[in-house]
Amino acid sequence: MKKTPTRAVSPTAAPSRSIDPQQPGPGFQYARAQFEALADVALSHAKHLGAADAGVEVSEGAGLSVSVRKGELENVERNRDKSLGVTVYLGQRRGNASTSDFSPDAVRQTVQAAYDIARFTAEDPVAGLPDPEDVADEYPDLDLFHPWAIDSAEAARIALACEAAAFATSKKITNSEGAGVSAQQSHFFAEHMRGGERRMTGIFSGGYASSRHSLSVAPIAGKGKHMQRDAWYSSMRAPEQLASPEAVGRYAAERALARLHGRKIATTECPVLFEAPLAAGLLGAYVQATSGGALYRKTTFLNESLGKQVLSKHIDIVEDPFQMRGKGSAPFDDEGVRTAKRKVLSAGKVLGYFLSTYSARKLGMRTTGNAGGSHNLVMTSRLTQPGDTLDEMLRKLGTGLFVTELMGQGVNYVTGDYSRGAAGYWVENGVIAYPVEEITIAGNMRDMFKQIEAIGADAYAYGAKTVGSILIGKVKVAGN
Structure with missing residues (x-):
């Protein structure tokens, strides 16, 4: 077997992007400020209902996944999801509820549901928000958000190039389970309320955006009963750090070829x-x-x-x-x-x-x-x-x-x-x-x-x- 490919070649490079809190980031529908406003609606209603402690998280994800097989486009899928989850504490009783409806009425109904669950849940002596001394009041930017400005046509081209490289490695590569490209990104905002108070030292409030992109292929070597399958992939936060489609395809093919004529061994x-x-x-x-x-x-x-x-x-x-x-x-x-x-x-x-x-x-x-x-x-x-x-x-x-x-x-x-x-x-x-x-x-x-x-x-x-x-x-x- 040959060594794992390490050459990183960008299909399309994308610089790190920070999000303007007042504007939706690239590929997103909601801005950080909108998430903060939704959190405010949720926690304010929890306080109105009589809860002193509560937590809320608002998130959004978006992405593109494209798969090909034997030189032809097989599937194009775009995903977009959003969620608001709330946890309400009544003493040492806890209730959780979530919704994908961001309307104010739906958010309040979700808080009410979490509150009602907490009312009828058995007490748990260790339930509660994290201790104030453990909360992250400040935190660094770890450069996790690198959106990939790629459309379905370009994603298909990269996937096809990856699969073609696998087939070109040897005539013994006779089939393929396909190749795929995925570009995913998300962001979130979370906030706690402790004793009816928010946005204070020891009470958490924060969030960030992140991305994850990948390229994969699964070639098949041999024919009939002697066929062998293997696969390889590259996955990174930033698209320019992905291995080249040619390197991924060749290495996956080499792995499949190396498995031909496998034997059983004695115990x-x-x-x-x-x-x-x-x-x-x-x-x-x-x-x-x-x-x-x-x-x-x-x-x-x-x-x-x-x-x-x-x-x-x-x-x-x-x-x-x-x-x-x-x-x-x-x-x-x-x-x-x-x-x-x-x-x-x-x-x-x-x-x-x-x-x-x-x-x-x-x-x-x-x-x-x-x-x-x-x-x-x-x-x-x-x-x-x-x-x-x-x-x-x-x-x-x-x-x-x-x-x-x-x-x-x-x-x-x-x-x-x-x-x-x-x-x-x-x-x-x-x-x-x-x-x-x-x-x-x-x-x-x-x-x-x-x-x-x-x-x-x-x-x-x-x-x-x-x-x-x-x-x-x-x-x-x-x-x-």
Whole structure:
């Protein structure tokens, strides 16, 4: 297999755009000032009804998605949605309601609905707005909004070029599940009321705009029973940072071609190397297992793991919400709590969980600013050297399995048991010998985490998680 394409070529470049609060931003129908006025209607009515504490969020999203297949346009879809959600607190009782109707009467009816729900909801001793000392009173601009001024014709041209590059790679590319281009953007404004007061220190008010664009293709190699499919994509905040359609198409085709003539292997226990994009899934499993909801419900195999070593001693994990243009960047979380750069795991030892205000209170702890999820996690090994490319990681693997595809959702977070369908390559003496398919990887996440022997320098950003390929010393592989 060849290396992941890294050349970033802009189909059509777009500069960063800030939004005039009095005017709708590019591609939007509503201005920030209109969102603030809607929030005022909602919170004023909540106060009128007798609620001292409440929160409201107003949002709008818009986008274009175009797909092609075998050289022809297949689908053009434009999406536009808007929402106003309100939460009303009556003491320690909470009610939520939402609407897509922005008329003043509809907003007031939505507040009334949330109020009525709160009246008849059981008390929850930890329900409530975030504590004033945790609220983000000020926050930085992280350069997250880069609208893509693209129409359906240009999006189709880019998608067709991507698919054509896949077909041109080899005559063995015989079919395609299609290629697609997506340009998405959104903005929101959220505000809280505490004790009937608003727009004061310790009472949240804020919002921002963001964008996310992508290009993908899924070619098919071979014919009949021997067909193999693979795919690749590029996803960025700014369109000029997307990989070129030609690079994405060629690499997807190379991946499909490399899987031709796959074999089954005998059941064995061997070292397993997870390709970097799949390694991000292992990092995601760690986040799930150390997140507040699973912890306070005691539905995680890493319950009460704070301060304990749960991964190999050479592993560190850092969270950085402030990466410019980062896919997981956020100046505050979904509750308006300030985020912070922090080390969540050091030398394999858990230094912090991923907590919202609610889950933190359930655990008798303090929020970590993770309502809505983690922010730009980077998992590294203290043993990694600059020369630890994928080829070097294969040499470290020696003889074993290199996994490039996982299927199913076979992780039991209560017990840690792990079982996933897989495909990839059998490696002998550090060199890929042949592709393998129809196998299952099984183990327990507790053991797998502690048996991580190396992380490659081939770091790949998969969504909000960045990690290189991960080598685990011993895993059960079920085959024939």
